[in-house]
Amino acid sequence: MLAAQIAAVVIFVVMFVLIVMDKIERHYVTLGCGLLVLVLVFGIIMRDFGAMWHTLALENLTHLNFWWADPNVTHDATHSGIDWATIIFLAGMMVMVEGMAKSGFFRWLCMLLAKWVKYKVVPLFIAFMVMSAVLAMFIDSITVILFLAAITIELAKLLKFNPIPMILAEIFCANLGGSATMCGDPPNIIIGSQLGYSFTDFLLNTGLIAGLSLVVIVMYFYLVNRKTLKEASKVEIDTAGMPSPASAIVNMREFIISVAIFLLAVVLLVTHANTGLSVAAIGAGIAVITLLTAGKGISEIISKVDYKTLLFFVGLFIVVGGLEQTHILELMAQFIQTISGGSLIVMVIIIIWLSAIASAFVDNIPFAATMVPVIKGLAVVGGVTDPTLLKTLAWSLAIGTDIGGCATPIGASANVVGVSVAGRNGYRIGWGKYCKQAAPATVIVLLISTAVIILRYCV
Amino acid sequence: MSKRFIIAIGREFGSGGKHIGRALAKALGVNLYDRNIVEKVAEELDVDSTHLMEYAKKKKRHFFHKTVKGHTTSFEDHVANMQFDYIRKLGNSDESFVIVGRCAEEILKDCDGVISIFVKGDREYKIGRVMKQFSLDRAQAIEKMDRHDRTRKYYHDRYCKGKWGEIDTYDLCIDATHFGTEGTAEFIEDYIRRRLGE
Numbered sequence: 001m002l003a004a005q006i007a008a009v010v011i012f013v014v015m016f017v018l019i020v021m022d023k024i025e026r027h028y029v030t031l032g033c034g035l036l037v038l039v040l041v042f043g044i045i046m047r048d049f050g051a052m053w054h055t056l057a058l059e060n061l062t063h064l065n066f067w068w069a070d071p072n073v074t075h076d077a078t079h080s081g082i083d084w085a086t087i088i089f090l091a092g093m094m095v096m097v098e099g100m101a102k103s104g105f106f107r108w109l110c111m112l113l114a115k116w117v118k119y120k121v122v123p124l125f126i127a128f129m130v131m132s133a134v135l136a137m138f139i140d141s142i143t144v145i146l147f148l149a150a151i152t153i154e155l156a157k158l159l160k161f162n163p164i165p166m167i168l169a170e171i172f173c174a175n176l177g178g179s180a181t182m183c184g185d186p187p188n189i190i191i192g193s194q195l196g197y198s199f200t201d202f203l204l205n206t207g208l209i210a211g212l213s214l215v216v217i218v219m220y221f222y223l224v225n226r227k228t229l230k231e232a233s234k235v236e237i238d239t240a241g242m243p244s245p246a247s248a249i250v251n252m253r254e255f256i257i258s259v260a261i262f263l264l265a266v267v268l269l270v271t272h273a274n275t276g277l278s279v280a281a282i283g284a285g286i287a288v289i290t291l292l293t294a295g296k297g298i299s300e301i302i303s304k305v306d307y308k309t310l311l312f313f314v315g316l317f318i319v320v321g322g323l324e325q326t327h328i329l330e331l332m333a334q335f336i337q338t339i340s341g342g343s344l345i346v347m348v349i350i351i352i353w354l355s356a357i358a359s360a361f362v363d364n365i366p367f368a369a370t371m372v373p374v375i376k377g378l379a380v381v382g383g384v385t386d387p388t389l390l391k392t393l394a395w396s397l398a399i400g401t402d403i404g405g406c407a408t409p410i411g412a413s414a415n416v417v418g419v420s421v422a423g424r425n426g427y428r429i430g431w432g433k434y435c436k437q438a439a440p441a442t443v444i445v446l447l448i449s450t451a452v453i454i455l456r457y458c459v
Numbered sequence: 460m461s462k463r464f465i466i467a468i469g470r471e472f473g474s475g476g477k478h479i480g481r482a483l484a485k486a487l488g489v490n491l492y493d494r495n496i497v498e499k500v501a502e503e504l505d506v507d508s509t510h511l512m513e514y515a516k517k518k519k520r521h522f523f524h525k526t527v528k529g530h531t532t533s534f535e536d537h538v539a540n541m542q543f544d545y546i547r548k549l550g551n552s553d554e555s556f557v558i559v560g561r562c563a564e565e566i567l568k569d570c571d572g573v574i575s576i577f578v579k580g581d582r583e584y585k586i587g588r589v590m591k592q593f594s595l596d597r598a599q600a601i602e603k604m605d606r607h608d609r610t611r612k613y614y615h616d617r618y619c620k621g622k623w624g625e626i627d628t629y630d631l632c633i634d635a636t637h638f639g640t641e642g643t644a645e646f647i648e649d650y651i652r653r654r655l656g657e
Contacts, residue, residue, distance in 0.1 A: 022524070022525055022526055142527065142528065157505060306528060308528075309528075409525075409532045410523070410524065410525035410532060413527045413528075415532075416525050416526070416527040416530055416531070416532050417527060417528070417530045419532045420527075420530035420531055420532060420537070421530070423531075423532070423533075423534045423536075423537035424537050424540075424541070425504060425506075426500075426501065426504040426505075426506035426510075426511060426537075426541070427506065428510065428514065428534040428537075429532075429534075430534070431523060
């Protein structure tokens with residue numbers, strides 16, 4: 001087992017380093033490393049084809065409770081290996097979002113909000129922050145920022161203000177909003193689907209923390225940028241020439257359909273604990289409806305689905321499966337247990353802050369995927385999993401990985417996209433400018449989260 | 460000239476490539492594009508050009524940057540791509556012009572009438588020119604020359620398939636040592652006219 005453990009750790013470390021180096025596309029990295037785990041660790045060293053089959057987890061797809069589980073019966077939803085539910089759900093959401101983007105939904109929403117606040121800079125700043133958080137609760141933060149940042153720059157040129165503070169605030173709020181729900185951020189989907197939590201579970205726990213933090217963060221960004229915002233507010237602008245929200249709608253039929261599908265997805269997600277539908281079933285259903293109603297645009301939508309991210313997940317889950325099958329993650333859990341001295345408060349602090357610091361610099365998705373089995377191990381008391389303890393650790397992990405990524409420009413995908421959209425338009429957001437505003441905000445939210453989790457679950 | 464043409468010049472630092480480009484543009488009666496592309500890009504975006512200029516040829520620090528779905532945090536990449544977009548736009552117009560550097564031979568390779576040229580020079584010839592032009596001593600001139608050539612090679616090879624300064628990348632590679640700046644410009648002008656059938 002020692003040789004298998006060493007090989008699994010080496011492959012994992014190489015994968016992480018290659019992802020950080022960003023020289024090879026990350027899906028090639030995880031798939032290559034995943035293949036190595038299957039062949040070298042499971043095949044050659046362990047000669048354990050059961051472990052290989054278990055990690056591939058293809059059998060799960062054939063189980064009824066993968067798609068639907070009777071809400072009146074308690075199920076043990078924890079599993080390991082490739083998390084097909086996460087992958088199918090992400091694919092479904094990607095299809096839906098492509099349909100929405102194609103119809104002009106996001107641009108319409110941004111322009112409508114700008115019109116509602118009469119194009120005044122301070123209300124616009126606050127409204128876009130809130131909208132960023134709310135949209136990111138249901139749609140991936142990359143898409144939210146892609147549209148929001150582009151429209152912010154467009155409005156900044158028309159209204160003559162510097163878009164950088166607004167983009168930074170929107171990025172932060174997108175990450176914060178994403179932490180509020182199960183589908184808002186990939187680490188949450190992984191945590192929720194692997195530990196069997198519902199949309200409502202997240203909303204009532206991480207959602208509450210995110211909501212509280214959002215109020216503080218809106219005030220923080222306003223106070224930090226008040227001078228710039230006040231100066232921008234003094235500029236007299238003729239708003240008659242502003243583009244109308246209706247002009248953003250590319251095709252009214254597609255627009256109505258995409259809004260209806262989005263609302264259906266929201267309803268299905270909010271009620272999935274009651275209906276018994278799994279996130280995989282919701283993702284697959286939404287994708288099928290989007291494609292069936294797309295008409296001639298079906299091939300365009302399919303071609304725009306980010307299959308690279310989906311392949312990245314497949315490889316990642318195999319590599320993490322290698323660590324699981326060789327019991328490395330159990331050793332990690334034992335280590336955290338030892339240094340925390342069995343104290344739940346210390347464990348919560350370690351998980352939140354360790355996840356946050358790691359996520360500020362490395363991809364939070366592999367980190368979360370690795371940590372889920374670790375917290376499962378930590379929650380085992382006397383050979384039995386303590387569900388309350390597991391939930392406390394799960395919320396700590398979700399908040400740590402989701403919020404930690406806000407601190408640096410490379411910490412989360414939304415940050416990279418926001419900085420990139422600004423850069424393409426000639427506005428440079430370097431590490432200094434980014435961290436000066438986002439790092440203190442990250443610390444504030446992490447302090448709020450630590451306090452809420454300790455007071456609510458540990459005292 | 461009746462036919463549309465684009466002269467894309469790559470050059471070693473100190474070889475006089477930029478001056479040759481300027482002389483060619485004047486002789487052929489067309490615009491010269493070099494660093495002024497950054498100013499034009501800044502004008503279009505309504506942003507400060509000195510800010511873009513600072514990052515126009517800066518080396519990207521990989522460890523501090525990340526790319527997600529084709530989006531990068533590297534401002535150096537953005538400034539490069541803005542210039543390439545502008546160059547493509549020029550390439551798609553009917554304008555004949557001379558362009559120095561900026562990977563133009565690769566960016567414009569599919570446009571009609573592109574003639575790519577690389578100007579090199581004997582090391583002593585280049586050192587002498589750099590010492591005179593920038594009032595430097597020999598050691599300083601060598602340091603400056605090597606640093607600029609390293610940056611140019613890095614920049615070019617980062618964005619292009621063809622390698623900087625290698626004969627396969629260009630239509631014509633010429634050593635400016637023998638004819639000097641003016642003589643080399645005249646030689647290239649003659650080559651261009653022959654290429655265009657005049």
